[in-house]
Amino acid sequence: MYAIKHQARGLVSHGVSTCQGCALELAVRVILDVLGERTIIVIPPGCAALFSGFGNETALRIPGVQGNLENSAAIAAGIRAGLEVQGKDDITVLALAGDGGTVDIGLQSLSGAMERGDRILYICYDNEAYMNTGIQGSGSTPYGARTTTTPAGKPTFRKNVLEIAVAHRIPYVASASIAYLEDFRRKIARARDAGGTAYIHLHSPCPTGWGYDPSQTIRVAELAVQTLCWPLYEVVEGKTRITVKVNKPRPVAEYLQTQSRFRSMTPEEIDQVQRTVEAEYQRLLERAEA
Amino acid sequence: MSRLQDRVMQQSGSSKPVRYLYGPVATVFAATQTGTWRIHRPVINQAACNRCGKCARFCPLDIITMDRKDRSRDVTVDLTYCKGCGICAAVCPLGCIAMVPEGGEG
Amino acid sequence: MVRKLLDGNGAAAEAMRLARVQVIAAYPITPQSPIAEKLSQFVADGTLKAKYLRVESEHSAMSCLIGAQLTGVRTGTATSSVGLALMHEVLGVASGLRLPIVMPVVNRSLVSPWSLWCDHQDTMAERDSGWIQLYAADAQEVLDLTLLAYRVAEDPRVLTPIMVCMDGFFVSHTSQPVEVPDQEAVDRFLPPYRPQNLYLDVDDPMFVNDLTPPADFTEMRYQQKVGFEAALEVLPEVMDEFARHFGRRYDLVETYRCEDAEAVLVTLGSMSGTGKYVVDQLRAQGQKVGLLRVVSFRPFPADRVRAALSRVPVVGVMDRSAGLGAEVGPVCTEVRAALSAEGRQVPVVGFVGGLGGRDLAPKTLAAAFSRLLEIRAGAPAPRTSQWIDVRADALQLREVPAGVRH
Numbered sequence: 001m002y003a004i005k006h007q008a009r010g011l012v013s014h015g016v017s018t019c020q021g022c023a024l025e026l027a028v029r030v031i032l033d034v035l036g037e038r039t040i041i042v043i044p045p046g047c048a049a050l051f052s053g054f055g056n057e058t059a060l061r062i063p064g065v066q067g068n069l070e071n072s073a074a075i076a077a078g079i080r081a082g083l084e085v086q087g088k089d090d091i092t093v094l095a096l097a098g099d100g101g102t103v104d105i106g107l108q109s110l111s112g113a114m115e116r117g118d119r120i121l122y123i124c125y126d127n128e129a130y131m132n133t134g135i136q137g138s139g140s141t142p143y144g145a146r147t148t149t150t151p152a153g154k155p156t157f158r159k160n161v162l163e164i165a166v167a168h169r170i171p172y173v174a175s176a177s178i179a180y181l182e183d184f185r186r187k188i189a190r191a192r193d194a195g196g197t198a199y200i201h202l203h204s205p206c207p208t209g210w211g212y213d214p215s216q217t218i219r220v221a222e223l224a225v226q227t228l229c230w231p232l233y234e235v236v237e238g239k240t241r242i243t244v245k246v247n248k249p250r251p252v253a254e255y256l257q258t259q260s261r262f263r264s265m266t267p268e269e270i271d272q273v274q275r276t277v278e279a280e281y282q283r284l285l286e287r288a289e290a
Numbered sequence: 291m292s293r294l295q296d297r298v299m300q301q302s303g304s305s306k307p308v309r310y311l312y313g314p315v316a317t318v319f320a321a322t323q324t325g326t327w328r329i330h331r332p333v334i335n336q337a338a339c340n341r342c343g344k345c346a347r348f349c350p351l352d353i354i355t356m357d358r359k360d361r362s363r364d365v366t367v368d369l370t371y372c373k374g375c376g377i378c379a380a381v382c383p384l385g386c387i388a389m390v391p392e393g394g395e396g
Numbered sequence: 397m398v399r400k401l402l403d404g405n406g407a408a409a410e411a412m413r414l415a416r417v418q419v420i421a422a423y424p425i426t427p428q429s430p431i432a433e434k435l436s437q438f439v440a441d442g443t444l445k446a447k448y449l450r451v452e453s454e455h456s457a458m459s460c461l462i463g464a465q466l467t468g469v470r471t472g473t474a475t476s477s478v479g480l481a482l483m484h485e486v487l488g489v490a491s492g493l494r495l496p497i498v499m500p501v502v503n504r505s506l507v508s509p510w511s512l513w514c515d516h517q518d519t520m521a522e523r524d525s526g527w528i529q530l531y532a533a534d535a536q537e538v539l540d541l542t543l544l545a546y547r548v549a550e551d552p553r554v555l556t557p558i559m560v561c562m563d564g565f566f567v568s569h570t571s572q573p574v575e576v577p578d579q580e581a582v583d584r585f586l587p588p589y590r591p592q593n594l595y596l597d598v599d600d601p602m603f604v605n606d607l608t609p610p611a612d613f614t615e616m617r618y619q620q621k622v623g624f625e626a627a628l629e630v631l632p633e634v635m636d637e638f639a640r641h642f643g644r645r646y647d648l649v650e651t652y653r654c655e656d657a658e659a660v661l662v663t664l665g666s667m668s669g670t671g672k673y674v675v676d677q678l679r680a681q682g683q684k685v686g687l688l689r690v691v692s693f694r695p696f697p698a699d700r701v702r703a704a705l706s707r708v709p710v711v712g713v714m715d716r717s718a719g720l721g722a723e724v725g726p727v728c729t730e731v732r733a734a735l736s737a738e739g740r741q742v743p744v745v746g747f748v749g750g751l752g753g754r755d756l757a758p759k760t761l762a763a764a765f766s767r768l769l770e771i772r773a774g775a776p777a778p779r780t781s782q783w784i785d786v787r788a789d790a791l792q793l794r795e796v797p798a799g800v801r802h
Contacts, residue, residue, distance in 0.1 A: 004319050006320050013319060013320060014352065016351075020374065021350065025350035037601075057316055063596045065466060065603070065605050077463065109453070217375075314605050
């Protein structure tokens, strides 16, 4: 049992050393509010490790383990197997990893767990770069974004791990946004009860790494959805449904202009982003209507 | 229920039974006093606020308290932890939260 | 008890079944694959009640085991060579979290050059990973050392994972009659696993493996050191108990005809059987030679090695890994350190041989003994390792036309 040094309303301490305006901090509270205390969490190194704690103090009131950067899904799968053979079936096993630990170095173990169908809930909080190590580019860094390892702007588009998850035919895959909390909450609950591997990819704006005022986190996240840069959808047993429809999309430039990381993009590059997100959204619509 | 209570060792000079865990582990639930980071603090216009709750929902720290049924009770922010990010002010539909510099008037 | 014809891999799988491992995660690699196959077959046919995770890599295998063991169950895997190397990062997690995982390792050389065959470089590369390392000489020992390893690893004084090492092909694929104890007898020796240190339990939560400040790190490493020191006491205790239960006796080291020996060769693993044969032959010719086999390489039983060699005038050590950059191989380094601590100026000659599947044949070991006896007779003792079976054309292996390459 944890000794309680400071009280908190929920399962997460109120004072955690994430940056001002960190979307992840809100996400962790929302996720654990939905999942409750019968949850075991796996956290790799990264921003979320600030919740793991330091020394004898942790910011979480549930059992958890900090793994390595690339093995969150494998540790979670092992935890599930251990619980399963003991008949402990009412516990949620949650892996909470960033984009680096998911789309780059952790993709192999995630793919293994998804292919085996291990009953774990994997949530990727995507702040679109290696933020905890100082804003280095990742496979999820969007086209044109400046990071400390893409100083001239990233020359390639991000990899779409949501669709990689869909290709594994797992029962539940969803994108989510910190600006659409009810949508996010519903998806967490649905993923928990999916009966197999469930994957949620959360767009998690980072004022420090993206270059915007910390107060604008929710607005930036909302703009990503409204400009089609981050469509909100879910794929349940292979069936796609757009959960937040964007009938009148705003131009991507509105979203890109909110962040200094996109400042060096040329009008042609912005135009290419515009065409790409429109085409991808169209494909999503067609799949949802099919 | 707790296994921490069995396999106990007697700590010298204390009647409290304890045992020791080996390896890296945290056993204390604690908070950092993140309020010390704050440069601006939120000041709420209590009269203008309609208690819609949006600020509380989006506060990353979950430290805004309000009684949505009783407007006579003030909306409060726990300044022990508030980092002063200003998300509450930015999302308020009525614009009734102001971010005021710490150390200044107000 | 039944006698079964088993090879080392089969013996390892039988031992894990008898230990009632509950979660298995394994990835195939030559020459370990039969262990993974047999365990999955045991689960499929219901003779082992366990969950088998068919993982996509050794790194994930060990990661799964870490997660599963933290929930409070006994776990199992096995690996070899580059598979062990891929696990390297998480081996340290298992030992640092004090998880008593027992893992058979089938010794095979590391790349490059690619080789499917035996040497000890894979486990020697992990000698500082915080795992206990026991080296079995045959299939019976694989079964026995694996069974007793669970007791040692799970002992609250030790709480340290254990590798049970066996030589690839020489042990893993060589069948012999193996005495397989009854399940009831094993259950009497090995009680069900009960987590005593770190665990994941929603009814008794703790956060495992968070960031440790410099203020505590040294102390946590020290805790591990204390665990290794305890293992030097617990291993013989459990080995004695094993002998009472099953009649077969083991020790941290094994001496063979060392009493009045003028030269002793220190060995590890399956070369020891050949070594004993050579000792017998040389003894028959009137040469006073003996053999000292190290069973526990980690922890290294330095006191026992010193005691066994206390009156031996010339010592040789046969390393089955190169120890590149060191004066001698890793086992020889340990033996030299152990003997020098006593202040004795005994020559300890480091031999390197049997790499990448090359057989350590009787004539090779006999050549090593000859060198030792020459030194006993007054020849100078070399400081650096003697590559006892290297061919004379080592530097002329691949011939191509000379000329400038553009």
